[in-house]
Amino acid sequence: MKKKITLSTRKELKSLLIYILSNSRSLYSTRRFFEEGLKRNHKMRVYPPLSLSMMIEKQNTALYFQKEKLKNPDVIISRLGQRKASYSQAVFRQFEMLGALSLNECGAIVRSRDKLRTLQILSQKNISVPKTFFLDAPEDIDIALESVGGVPVIIKLPEGTQGVGVMLAESVRSARSILESLLDQEKHVLVQEFIEESLGADTRAIVLGGRVIASMQRKSVANEFRANVHRGGTQKKIKMTLETEKMARLAVELLGLKFAGVDLIESKRGPLILEVNPSPGIEGIEAATEVNIAEACILYIEKLYKLKKNNFM
Ligand SMILES: Nc1ncnc2c1ncn2[C@@H]1O[C@H](COP(=O)(O)OP(=O)(O)O)[C@@H](O)[C@H]1O
Numbered sequence: 001m002k003k004k005i006t007l008s009t010r011k012e013l014k015s016l017l018i019y020i021l022s023n024s025r026s027l028y029s030t031r032r033f034f035e036e037g038l039k040r041n042h043k044m045r046v047y048p049p050l051s052l053s054m055m056i057e058k059q060n061t062a063l064y065f066q067k068e069k070l071k072n073p074d075v076i077i078s079r080l081g082q083r084k085a086s087y088s089q090a091v092f093r094q095f096e097m098l099g100a101l102s103l104n105e106c107g108a109i110v111r112s113r114d115k116l117r118t119l120q121i122l123s124q125k126n127i128s129v130p131k132t133f134f135l136d137a138p139e140d141i142d143i144a145l146e147s148v149g150g151v152p153v154i155i156k157l158p159e160g161t162q163g164v165g166v167m168l169a170e171s172v173r174s175a176r177s178i179l180e181s182l183l184d185q186e187k188h189v190l191v192q193e194f195i196e197e198s199l200g201a202d203t204r205a206i207v208l209g210g211r212v213i214a215s216m217q218r219k220s221v222a223n224e225f226r227a228n229v230h231r232g233g234t235q236k237k238i239k240m241t242l243e244t245e246k247m248a249r250l251a252v253e254l255l256g257l258k259f260a261g262v263d264l265i266e267s268k269r270g271p272l273i274l275e276v277n278p279s280p281g282i283e284g285i286e287a288a289t290e291v292n293i294a295e296a297c298i299l300y301i302e303k304l305y306k307l308k309k310n311n312f313m
């Protein structure tokens, strides 16, 4: 009798040891990656990067959690926060040095966290972005306001998230006072044209492995121009045009990311990219689109891992 051969992708892949670097295991996104990983039979662990310590010597590096030496993980999923960012990045890099595969590499995450660096890279590659001026000296406030077409203007801290570092100045007087006070606190700022015609709406696209897997429109509440979920905005599933999908995919690729949330805004001259978020929150978009983003990421990680094992990357 012939032996029955079952073709199961599940059997081809061993159970992976996956570490999620996150400051809280109760955060929705962290929890979702954790549970979807478990469902696929992987060993999942969550470590807050600031609770890990590192040992480095010639040809030997290790990480410790509460005096215990950690096993080398197969994969790292990073949800790095802003607090003590350089320490968290060093932890992440140490895992990379130990050979862990990462969903998004540390260098690419650091690059895209910086809105200025992102806009420099995208504009150079001919991707439409809002007209933006970057300054460090109060003497340059006039030229900044003039260059972006005058008030109202948007003022942003280059590393803000969830809408917190984004301000709207409607008069020259308020723009000047906001800018002076930020520059006085040694903060670099972006001054950006205000895309009024977007009417407080923007598009968030989730790109994974070169494809847009989910997209939603976010709309701000009354008296608010920021469409972020954390600013009380509402979300609904949308179908993006092929042109905007292509733009989002290209932006993510140019920044060297495999998984990202792209924010786009509709202007008179077509769609513009506002930012590319390397650790997008998935709660709002999973709810709005009913796409299982966490599962898609785990399946994608399995694919990357197989490619790596077979020396394809
Ligand atoms: N130039 C702009 N014109 C109009 N609205 C903007 C502009 N820039 C940002 N916004 C609004 O503010 C929100 C937050 O801006 P964003 O650059 O994505 O920063 P964050 O990292 O804080 O999310 C956007 O989703 C959008 O709704």
Ligand SMILES: [Mg+2]
Residues within 6 Å of the ligand: 162, 163, 228, 263, 275
């Ligand atoms: Mg944003």
